[in-house]
Amino acid sequence: VPNLRFPEFNKEWKKRKLSDFLTFKNGINASKESYGSGYKFINVLDIIENDFITHQNIIGAVKISEEVFNKNIVEYGDILFQRSSETREDVGQSNVYLDKKVPATFGGFVIRGKRIKDYNPLFLNYLLKTSPSRKEITSKSGGSTRYNIGQDTLSSVGIITTELKEQAKIASFLLSIEGRIQTQNKIIEDYKLFKKGMMQQLFQQEIRFKEEGENYPKWEIKRLDSIAHVVKGKQLNKQELTENGTYLCQNGGIEPSGYTEEYNTTGETITISEGGNSCGYVNYIRDKFWCGGHCYSLLNIASEMINLFLYQYLKFHQSKIMSLRVGSGLPNIQKKDIVNFKIILPCKEEQQKIAKVLSDIDRKIELETKIVALLNQQKQYFLQNLFI
Template sequence: HLLALLDDRIATQNKIIEDLKILKSAIAERLFNSTDGDILSLSDVCIIQKGKQVNGEDLSETGKFYVMNGGVEPSGYYDQCNTPANTISISEGGNSCGYIQYNRDAFWSGGHCYTLNNIQPNVCKLYLYHYLKSQESSIMKLRIGTGLPNIQKKDLEKFHILLTSKAIQESISAFLTTIDRKITNEDMLLQRFQKGKQYLLRQMFI
C-alpha cells in the first residue's frame, strides 16, 4: 500500500517538474520575443573554447570535480578542474550535442564540451544562459554528421543572440532563474521520494 502511494507521489512529482519546464519555456519565449535589442553573433560577446579530453581510465564514479563531455549528465569524476564555477557549457558531440548547461560548480570540460569564456561586460552571464537555453532546439540543429554528430565551433560562433540593455537582461534572468530554482527544489523532492521507494523495496527483500 505504501509503495503504491509512493509511486503515485513520484508520478505527480514528475508531472509537476514537466509542467514547470513547459511553463518556463513558454515564458522565456514570450519574454525574448517581446524584447527589443541588437542581434549579435555569439562570438561578438564571448570566446568559445573546446575542452580537453581525459582518458576514460582516469575517471571515477565519485570525486571532487565532475567531467562534462557530450552528454547531459557528467561522464565521470576527476581530481582536477579546468573550468571555474558559473560557466555556461554547450555539448559539442554525441546525441545531445547542443545541450546548454549552467555549471554552478567548478568542473573539468572534456573534449566534447564547449565553454563560453571572457563574456563581455555588457552581457549578463545568466541572461546569455537563459537566452541560449531558450534557443536550444535551434542550436541542436547546427549538428553535422550521423555516426557521432557534432557541432562545429565556427557554426556556434555565428549563432545569433538578442542583446538588450543590462538592466533588462538582469530582470529577465532573475525571473527565469527563480523558475529554475523551483524546478531544482521539486527535483530534489522527487529524488527523496525515489530514495524512499528504494529503501522500502530493500526492506521488503531482506
C-alpha cells in the same frame, strides 16, 4: 518476518514458489502486417515504463482472431515478465495488469503469469521488484550475448509471502507513496511547461519589462563571439577518469563523463556539447569542472552581459544550435558555426529581470526534483524492509 511490519500482523511469512500462484505462457508472434490495429498487446516497453499496466496505457495493438486472443488473454492480476535482455540485470523484469474492465494480450518477448491462486496483485508486483527476487530471477537467466528467462525457470523462482490482509496493507501503503511521486512529477512537468511558455513570451518580446512605465531600449543583434570567447576543452582518457572525484568532467554528453581531481574551467560557466548524439546541448555548471575535448565553454563574458540571461537565451534556442551539427557517424558542431550564432540582446537591466524570472522557476524545479528523489529513496527503503 520482515524488518518493518504493521503492528496488527504477527504470523510468520511462508516460502513459496511462483508456480504456486502462476502458470506461465509465452506470447504471440504475429506477422509483420498484423501490428498497428486490433487488440491491445503488451510488450517489453509496457512492462518497464509503467508502475502498473492498464488497457489505456498499452502502446501496441495486433490483429488476431478471437480464438487466438482468448488463448493469450491478459486479465486483472496477471503478471508479465520480460523474456530476454542484452544485460543480465534487466532480464525477467515484471509488471502487473490492473485493468478490471478490459482484457489485453501479450507479445512474443513477454511471458505471462496467469493467476491460479489468490494473491494481492500489487503486493506481488512490489515483491518481484525487491532485490532478493530480482537476484534470484537474474541469476537463473541463461545466455551469453543475450540473456533469457523461460517458463520453467520462472516457475522455480522462490518467494516469501504472507497472508492476504497483510499483502493488501503493504500494497496500499506503497501505492500511496507512488501516488505522491506521481503528483510530484506532475508538479515538475507543470513548472517546466510554465517556464517554456515564459521563455517564448520573453525571448520573442511578447512580454517586455518597463522602467518607470517606459520600455527598455530595443534589443540588438550580436554574434556570440562578440560577447564571449568560445573555448574547446581538453580531452581526458578514460583511464584518467573515475566514478567519484572532486571535479566532474563535462564532455559531449548530457551527463558528466566521469570525475577527476583536476579542473580546467571555473564555475558559473555555460557549456555547449561539441560532439556526439547530444551535440548542441546547452548546460550551466555552477562549480569548477574539467571541460573535455567534445565540449565548448563560453568564457570571458562581456561586461554588458548577464551570464544567466545568456544561458537561458541559448537554452531556449537549443534546437537551433543542435541544427548546426554536421556529420552522420559521430555528429559534431564546428566552432565557426557556434561563434557566428546570432543572439538578440536587451540592455543589461532587462537581461537581469529576465534572468531572475527564469532562474527562480529553475530553482523551484530543482527543489521539487529533490523532493521526488527523497520520495524514491523512501520507496526503496520500504521495498527493502517491508519484504523478506
